[in-house]
Amino acid sequence: MGVRPEAAQPVQRPAQRTAVSFLTVTEVAAIMRVSKMTVYRLVHGGELSAVRVGRSFRVPEPAVREYLAGARTDVA
Numbered sequence: 001m002g003v004r005p006e007a008a009q010p011v012q013r014p015a016q017r018t019a020v021s022f023l024t025v026t027e028v029a030a031i032m033r034v035s036k037m038t039v040y041r042l043v044h045g046g047e048l049s050a051v052r053v054g055r056s057f058r059v060p061e062p063a064v065r066e067y068l069a070g071a072r073t074d075v076a
Contacts, residue, residue, distance in 0.1 A: 022051065022058035031064060042067070 025043075029036045042048035043057055048067050050057040 021061040
């Protein structure tokens with residue numbers, strides 16, 4: 001009996017993906033202590049990345065952290 005071609009090749013599995021937590025606009029507004037409308041403005045203005053799910057938006061948690069880190073200012 002010969003070697004089957006599929007047995008000769010190693011099995012390739014999809015690369016591991018890191019789990020990303022998504023937040024609602026309401027949750028982002030609470031974290032940032034701003035109104036929901038401010039979060040919508042940030043999303044529509046491209047300052048805060050978001051994913052549209054149906055008629056609502058979900059914001060990746062790392063995007064909120066990055067936005068807040070970039071928004072810091074030093075006060076003299």
